[in-house]
Amino acid sequence: xxxxxxxxxxxxxxxxxxxxxxxxxxxxxxxxxxxxxxxxxxxxxxxxxxxxxxxxxxxxxxxxxxxxxxxxxxxxxxxxxxxxxxxxxxxxxxxxxxxxxxxxxxxxxxxxxxxxxxxxxxxxxxxxxxxxxxxxxxxxxxxxxxxxxxxxxxxxxxxxxxxxxxxxxxxxxxxxxxxxxxxxxxxxxxxxxxxxxxxxxxxxxxxxxxxxxxxxxxxxxxxxxxxxxxxxxxxxxxxxxxxx
Amino acid sequence: xxxxxxxxxxxxxxxxxxxxxxxxxxxxxxxxxxxxxxxxxxxxxxxxxxxxxxxxxxxxxxxxxxxxxxxxxxxxxxxxxxxxxxxxxxxxxxxxxxxxxxxxxxxxxxxxxxxxxxxxxxxxxxxxxxxxxxxxxxxxxxxxxxxxxxxxxxxxxxxxxxxxxxxxxxxxxxxxxxxxxxxxxxxxxxxxxxxxxxxxxxxxxxxxxxxxxxxxxxxxxxxxxxxxxxxxxxxxxxxxxxxxxxxxxxxxxxxxxxxxxxxxxxxxxxxxxxx
Numbered sequence: 001x002x003x004x005x006x007x008x009x010x011x012x013x014x015x016x017x018x019x020x021x022x023x024x025x026x027x028x029x030x031x032x033x034x035x036x037x038x039x040x041x042x043x044x045x046x047x048x049x050x051x052x053x054x055x056x057x058x059x060x061x062x063x064x065x066x067x068x069x070x071x072x073x074x075x076x077x078x079x080x081x082x083x084x085x086x087x088x089x090x091x092x093x094x095x096x097x098x099x100x101x102x103x104x105x106x107x108x109x110x111x112x113x114x115x116x117x118x119x120x121x122x123x124x125x126x127x128x129x130x131x132x133x134x135x136x137x138x139x140x141x142x143x144x145x146x147x148x149x150x151x152x153x154x155x156x157x158x159x160x161x162x163x164x165x166x167x168x169x170x171x172x173x174x175x176x177x178x179x180x181x182x183x184x185x186x187x188x189x190x191x192x193x194x195x196x197x198x199x200x201x202x203x204x205x206x207x208x209x210x211x212x213x214x215x216x217x218x219x220x221x222x223x224x225x226x227x228x229x230x231x232x233x234x235x236x237x238x239x240x241x242x243x244x
Numbered sequence: 245x246x247x248x249x250x251x252x253x254x255x256x257x258x259x260x261x262x263x264x265x266x267x268x269x270x271x272x273x274x275x276x277x278x279x280x281x282x283x284x285x286x287x288x289x290x291x292x293x294x295x296x297x298x299x300x301x302x303x304x305x306x307x308x309x310x311x312x313x314x315x316x317x318x319x320x321x322x323x324x325x326x327x328x329x330x331x332x333x334x335x336x337x338x339x340x341x342x343x344x345x346x347x348x349x350x351x352x353x354x355x356x357x358x359x360x361x362x363x364x365x366x367x368x369x370x371x372x373x374x375x376x377x378x379x380x381x382x383x384x385x386x387x388x389x390x391x392x393x394x395x396x397x398x399x400x401x402x403x404x405x406x407x408x409x410x411x412x413x414x415x416x417x418x419x420x421x422x423x424x425x426x427x428x429x430x431x432x433x434x435x436x437x438x439x440x441x442x443x444x445x446x447x448x449x450x451x452x453x454x455x456x457x458x459x460x461x462x463x464x465x466x467x468x469x470x471x472x473x474x475x476x477x478x479x480x481x482x483x484x485x486x487x488x489x490x491x492x493x494x495x496x497x498x499x500x501x502x503x504x505x506x507x508x509x510x511x512x513x514x515x516x517x518x519x
Contacts, residue, residue, distance in 0.1 A: 053416060079410065083413075083414050085414075086509045086510065086511065087432045088509075096418060126509065126510070
């Protein structure tokens with residue numbers, strides 16, 4: 001039986017350079033999967049392909065048995081930087097993907113309330129901190145109620161304390177909604193804390209090198225995960241995969 | 245437990261006191277006021293001939309005389325020419341600039357010609373415009389429109405082409421049609437550049453208005469300059485120059501206010517200074 005999100009990329013090139021080759025990845029419904037690997041191994045390219053922004057590849061994507069071609073309302077993407085539209089208010093940014101006449105201010109306000117940003121709907125992006133802006137970007141990703149949420153190093157630019165808080169908010173939001181999540185990260189602790197499975201991608205042209213199941217119940221203990229034998233195992237594989 | 249305290253022998257900051265002295269005094273007025281005073285005293289002391297360099301008091305008298313003798317008609321005629329030329333040039337530039345920036349075929353069709361036309365000094369059109377349209381209002385408005393066209397055109401094209409690709413990707417992610425992408429992402433993102441073009445445009449429009457009126461007009465501030473030269477009235481010429489400065493500053497301030505209001509979302513250094 002095929003997975004809920006079924007990714008098969010035979011070949012993806014940037015010019016002459018192969019970025020991804022022979023990649024097979026299945027993600028179950030409601031599963032949170034982290035992708036780790038050295039910079040340039042094709043993780044972000046993979047997310048762009050699944051989001052439908054990058055189309056020049058050979059291969060096939062299926063979501064719930066149906067072909068996934070181009071951008072889809074079923075798939076949300078949160079970029080590394082918030083990428084908020086500076087001329088729109090926070091609420092307008094969250095509702096950006098809604099077609100004309102279908103924007104629901106109450107739902108945007110509810111998403112803001114979920115993360116303690118109540119009353120920020122009319123604020124402009126320039127009035128937000130980095131962490132707040134990134135949550136607004138995640139809220140924009142959640143607003144259309146996608147079935148799959150892709151996140152490309154979403155917390156890499158925020159301080160450690162804010163990062164932990166955003167990780168908790170994301171975990172709660174995803175588990176509550178039964179979202180299927182594909183998260184690209186460089187932070188092994190983050191991958192262990194958030195995911196059901198950690199996928200290690202090989203150096204270019206990046207197929208899957210190893211998989212690690214994180215079998216820990218929710219709510220999770222950061223300290224316990226940091227001390228689990230999984231962390232050194234992932235780090236060892238990472239070093240082996242990207243040794244020059 | 246008693247906390248140890250550290251006393252630092254720091255002198256009181258002097259900067260705020262100094263700032264208080266100059267705060268509220270419009271420093272920018274200092275040089276013009278001194279210059280006017282110098283001219284007034286210089287002419288009165290016979291250091292400069294009054295028929296060539298009218299003192300500010302004579303210029304004020306000339307302004308008052310003009311005010312009673314049809315100044316409104318002159319200002320009105322000039323302002324109307326600027327407004328219509330600016331509106332025609334800027335509107336055409338907004339439309340064509342957006343088209344060229346958004347459509348490859350339009351770019352290949354129009355842009356080379358516009359770039360070639362841009363290289364022609366606008367005043368070079370004057371004799372031809374006079375030949376084609378006579379000395380009526382039409383050549384003046386067309387000349388102002390030609391001069392006003394290019395700054396906005398360049399601003400719109402550069403603004404749209406310079407839009408951050410990462411924002412365009414967000415638009416594509418949400419499956420915006422090309423038209424919606426232009427309306428919701430490209431044009432708002434290009435607004436700073438467009439408004440800079442419009443503001444430059446407006447000052448150029450005043451410049452071209454004077455050029456047009458110097459050549460052939462029976463009304464307007466440019467006409468007052470010509471008239472002043474022909475009758476040897478430096479005071480009239482200086483009065484016209486003062487009026488041009490005032491009107492130019494007024495329209496620029498109005499455009500600046502529109503710019504600040506429209507671009508209140510910007511997180512630039514100048515916006516931060518205002519907070």
